Amino acid sequence: xxxxxxxxxxxxxxxxxxxxxxxxxxxxxxxxxxxxxxxxxxxxxxxxxxxxxxxxxxxxxxxxxxxxxxxxxxxxxxxxxxxxxxxxxxxxxxxxxxxxxxxxxxxxxxxxxxxxxxxxxxxxxxxxxxxxxxxxxxxxxxxxxxxxxxxxxxxxxxxxxxxxxxxxxxxxxxxxxxxxxxxxxxxxxxxxxxxxxxxxxxxxxxxxxxxxxxxxxxxxxxxxxxxxxxxxxxxxxxxxxxxxxxxxxxxxxxxxxxxxxxxxxxxxxxxxxxxxxxxxxxxxxxxxxxxxxxxxxxxxxxxxxxxxxxxxxxxxxxxxxxxxxxxxxxxxxxxxxxxxxxxxxxxxxxxxxxxxxxxxxxxxxxxxxxxxxxxxxxxxxxxxxxxxxxxxxxxxxxxxxxxxxxxxxxxxxxxxxxxxxxxxxxxxxxxxxxxxxxxxxxxxxxxxxxxxxxxxxxxxxxxxxxxxxxxxxxxxxxxxxxxxxxxxxxxxxxxxxxxxxxxxxxxxxxxxxxxxxxxxxxxxxxxxxxxxxxxxxxxxxxxxxxxxxxxxxxxxxxxxxxxxxxxxxxxxxxxxxxxxxxxxxxxxxxxxxxxxxxxxxxxxxxxxxxxxxxxxxxxxxxxxxxxx
Amino acid sequence: xxxxxxxxxxxxxxxxxxxxxxxxxxxxxxxxxxxxxxxxxxxxxxxxxxxxxxxxxxxxxxxxxxxxxxxxxxxxxxxxxxxxxxxxxxxxxxxxxxxxxxxxxxxxxxxxxxxxxxxxxxxxxxxxxxxxxxxxxxxxxxxxxxxxxxxxxxxxxxxxxxxxxxxxxxxxxxxxxxxxxxxxxxxxxxxxxxxxxxxxxxxxxxxxxxxxxxxxxxxxxxxxxxxxxxxxxxxxxxxxxxxxxxxxxxxxxxxxxxxxxxxxxxxxxxxxxxxxxxxxxxxxxxxxxxxx
Numbered sequence: 006x007x008x009x010x011x012x013x014x015x016x017x018x019x020x021x022x023x024x025x026x027x028x029x030x031x032x033x034x035x036x037x038x039x040x041x042x043x044x045x046x047x048x049x050x051x052x053x054x055x056x057x058x059x060x061x062x063x064x065x066x067x068x069x070x071x072x073x074x075x076x077x078x079x080x081x082x083x084x085x086x087x088x089x090x091x092x093x094x095x096x097x098x099x100x101x102x103x104x105x106x107x108x109x110x111x112x113x114x115x116x117x118x119x120x121x122x123x124x125x126x127x128x129x130x131x132x133x134x135x136x137x138x139x140x141x142x143x144x145x146x147x148x149x150x151x152x153x154x155x156x157x158x159x160x161x162x163x164x165x166x167x168x169x170x171x172x173x174x175x176x177x178x179x180x181x182x183x184x185x186x187x188x189x190x191x192x193x194x195x196x197x198x199x200x201x202x203x204x205x206x207x208x209x210x211x212x213x214x215x216x217x218x219x220x221x222x223x224x225x226x227x228x229x230x231x232x233x234x235x236x237x238x239x240x241x242x243x244x245x246x247x248x249x250x251x252x253x254x255x256x257x258x259x260x261x262x263x264x265x266x267x268x269x270x271x272x273x274x275x276x277x278x279x280x281x282x283x284x285x286x287x288x289x290x291x292x293x294x295x296x297x298x299x300x301x302x303x304x305x306x307x308x309x310x311x312x313x314x315x316x317x318x319x320x321x322x323x324x325x326x327x328x329x330x331x332x333x334x335x336x337x338x339x340x341x342x343x344x345x346x347x348x349x350x351x352x353x354x355x356x357x358x359x360x361x362x363x364x365x366x367x368x369x370x371x372x373x374x375x376x377x378x379x380x381x382x383x384x385x386x387x388x389x390x391x392x393x394x395x396x397x398x399x400x401x402x403x404x405x406x407x408x409x410x411x412x413x414x415x416x417x418x419x420x421x422x423x424x425x426x427x428x429x430x431x432x433x434x435x436x437x438x439x440x441x442x443x444x445x446x447x448x449x450x451x452x453x454x455x456x457x458x459x460x461x462x463x464x465x466x467x468x469x470x471x472x473x474x475x476x477x478x479x480x481x482x483x484x485x486x487x488x489x490x491x492x493x494x495x496x497x498x499x500x501x502x503x504x505x506x507x508x509x510x511x512x513x514x515x516x517x518x519x520x521x522x523x524x525x526x527x528x529x530x531x532x533x534x535x536x537x538x539x540x541x542x543x544x545x546x547x548x549x550x551x552x553x554x555x556x557x558x559x560x561x562x563x564x565x566x567x568x569x570x571x572x573x574x575x576x577x578x579x580x581x582x583x584x585x586x587x588x589x590x591x592x593x594x595x596x597x598x599x600x601x602x603x604x605x606x607x608x609x610x611x612x613x614x615x616x617x618x619x620x621x622x623x624x625x626x627x628x629x630x631x632x633x
Numbered sequence: 634x635x636x637x638x639x640x641x642x643x644x645x646x647x648x649x650x651x652x653x654x655x656x657x658x659x660x661x662x663x664x665x666x667x668x669x670x671x672x673x674x675x676x677x678x679x680x681x682x683x684x685x686x687x688x689x690x691x692x693x694x695x696x697x698x699x700x701x702x703x704x705x706x707x708x709x710x711x712x713x714x715x716x717x718x719x720x721x722x723x724x725x726x727x728x729x730x731x732x733x734x735x736x737x738x739x740x741x742x743x744x745x746x747x748x749x750x751x752x753x754x755x756x757x758x759x760x761x762x763x764x765x766x767x768x769x770x771x772x773x774x775x776x777x778x779x780x781x782x783x784x785x786x787x788x789x790x791x792x793x794x795x796x797x798x799x800x801x802x803x804x805x806x807x808x809x810x811x812x813x814x815x816x817x818x819x820x821x822x823x824x825x826x827x828x829x830x831x832x833x834x835x836x837x838x839x840x841x842x843x844x845x846x847x848x849x850x851x852x853x854x855x856x857x858x859x860x861x862x863x864x865x866x867x868x869x870x871x872x873x874x875x876x877x878x879x880x881x882x883x884x885x886x887x888x889x890x891x892x893x894x895x896x897x898x899x900x901x902x903x904x905x906x907x908x909x910x911x912x913x914x915x916x917x918x919x920x921x922x923x924x925x
Contacts, residue, residue, distance in 0.1 A: 080858045082894055274894035275920050278862045296853035298923050304690050527897055539901040
């Protein structure tokens with residue numbers, strides 16, 4: 006589009022331009038980062054990143070014509086519009102379906118997982134997205150389009166659960182199971198499923214892979230578009246490469262096992278070298294079958310982008326009509342042109358942020374401008390808002406996945422060094438690290454009952470105290486069965502230590518993980534300033550919540566736990582988790598301890614228990630509010 | 634409210650502008666607005682002022698460049714500043730000229746460059762030490778300029794001066810011996826001034842062409858990113874010294890043939906990892922390159 010007021014608009018030397026004032030209204034440039042393809046309306050300019058979009062559509066058309074699905078990797082600088090493009094795609098698929106141009110399923114996976122949890126992560130995203138949709142759930146659409154689909158499913162659990170969802174029975178439990186969440190025995194019985202006996206991560210990953218395969222079979226032959234966004238978030242700490250190798254294997258397995266999948270992976274250009282370094286060439290070739298690069302935009306595209314955004318500003322429509330020939334009004338192009346000076350191009354997000362700032366300056370706002378936040382205050386606020394979601398995530402995904410995804414960051418930044426993978430060790434430990442006092446094996450215990458007993462049995466068989474120290478991380482509120490308790494006691498006698506991470510410590514680690522991943526992908530901004538990953542890491546390390554510090558000390562210090570604490574803490578924790586609040590004397594009676602032992606234990610763990618001085622002395626479950 | 638005066642441009646269909654842009658992209662030299670306005674593909678005559686207005690956006694975002702002068706403007710896809718820079722350095726590598734003579738020589742060949750612009754670029758080159766001052770010629774007071782990377786351009790003159798000086802003392806030495814003496818001095822770093830860098834504009838340009846060709850050859854699809862990690866594995870690029878390679882990659886971006894993808898926080902990476910990136914030496918690191 007051509008601006009017509011050349012002299013006044015184009016010249017940076019315009020004498021004393023009078024800034025227009027516009028009525029107070031929502032800033033049309035207020036959302037520079039497109040957070041998720043499912044998040045609301047999309048302001049779109051189709052000519053931007055048209056080439057990679059056409060590449061995707063072409064692959065989809067090929068699939069519809071009978072070709073096998075493929076994999077496309079999209080690279081681009083932060084802010085070049087990768088997530089936005091995935092949003093455009095979801096909308097296009099939905100429009101196609103409504104117009105009768107072919108059905109498809111759309112799944113969005115933000116890759117904040119790790120090498121050992123990728124299949125579970127995919128299962129969760131796949132199930133979650135099938136259970137939603139633009140109007141009705143995609144699962145509902147699947148049943149509507151072909152009621153016989155269930156015949157293709159070769160997994161008894163998936164088949165049973167899909168039947169429940171189709172018939173509207175036990176919907177919450179069935180949805181949770183499909184997403185891979187841990188369910189109680191009663192829920193499993195209601196769904197007609199056996200109790201989960203998988204005791205280790207490998208088993209759970211295997212189960213997740215089987216469930217994903219079965220769900221994808223159920224959806225076949227309708228094309229399924231799986232969008233893996235922020236692949237760089239697979240690094241649990243900066244420079245970790247295991248996630249990329251696991252991702253290449255996952256893509257390869259999906260591609261080999263199914264013909265109806267279009268796999269799209271988005272990665273920030275800065276991390277593209279990691280793809281080059283994937284050692285298995287066959288996996289790499291399957292992953293990098295096609296590639297598209299999202300480019301910065303030129304002035305013409307910028308004009309279109311700004312026009313679309315400004316046209317959405319409802320309260321300045323009349324004013325804009327009066328300046329109908331100027332797509333940029335009320336913005337001053339002379340102030341935006343320097344963004345294009347170096348290369349003639351500019352990243353969409355950079356432009357939108359500059360426009361946002363200019364638009365804000367033009368608003369007739371009586372309120373005094375709020376002073377800019379310090380980096381410290383900004384990160385504190387971001388962390389707090391992440392923490393709310395992280396608590397939900399942790400309670401949904403359990404201790405094992407959270408620790409697999411988030412603990413490496415803490416340990417690597419505590420000067421521990423990860424040990425190379427070892428098959429013998431992997432039979433009983435999820436992770437192994439070297440620190441000053443020797444080598445550490447970490448076993449994460451999620452379940453209770455049979456699953457816990459099986460896991461402890463395996464540890465008992467495969468671990469030798471001479472090889473390395475063993476730390477068993479588990480929730481003390483989950484009581485082991487009789488056999489499990491004996492095995493645990495035996496392991497501790499042989500030198501293993503039990504560590505009980507607080508739920509709040511796990512949530513804090515998850516929140517930090519989310520924050521660092523966002524920064525790594527170049528999505529974290531304080532005003533115009535990009536906040537990078539090292540800044541977030543430094544801030545998080547300087548402001549570790551006490552629950553995380555406690556966990557770190559428990560993992561890195563070698564002192565054995567006092568015998569009394571070892572005996573009382575898990576039992577009291579289990580009781581208080583169940584009752585929420587209990588008098589110390591009643592707790593002592595139920596646990597067959599003295600009241601002094603109960604009081605001593607509760608007082609020594611202020612982050613775990615609330616304590617009210619009596620009489621009577623009362624012990625209660627510490628909530629995050631009380632703990633903080 | 635803005636108080637701008639609106640003078641509307643007649644509505645031209647977008648094909649008009651596209652045809653003009655195509656003609657400019659294919660032109661071997663700058664095209665005058667008059668010629669652009671009378672292109673047969675346009676199907677009508679477009680006044681010079683309107684041509685300028687139609688191309689204003691492209692000029693503003695540096696997709697096109699204005700050549701000629703205000704009376705007879707012309708447009709081309711090549712940046713006149715880059716052209717001026719290359720011409721000046723090329724001439725100064727082979728001849729020792731006064732600043733005035735150098736800028737005139739650089740501006741003369743077709744397409745002619747605006748003399749003021751050439752002078753401006755020449756000043757920048759002096760400021761960035763790519764041009765170096767040399768003493769005035771005999772019977773002149775004006776210092777001259779040479780390409781700082783080609784001090785050998787002074788050699789015939791120095792040989793002549795030494796020869797004349799020795800002759801004054803009745804010492805006759807053939808020019809070959811004097812040249813050998815100069816070459817020996819240059820080989821002794823302790824006595825020599827700051828060592829001259831071995832690379833030159835030519836080798837940077839040569840490397841840039843190799844990078845551009847390799848990038849286009851190994852990119853999975855036209856215009857997609859290729860990491861420098863992969864480029865460096867190509868036989869023809871493996872042996873290029875890092876500083877030449879980096880300057881060549883930056884040159885491709887500067888000439889708007891390619892774009893470089895920046896690494897946001899390379900400073901936090903190990904020196905070894907950073908070594909694999911291209912750097913501008915000012916703290917910016919690039920990880921990959923792609924054709925525009």
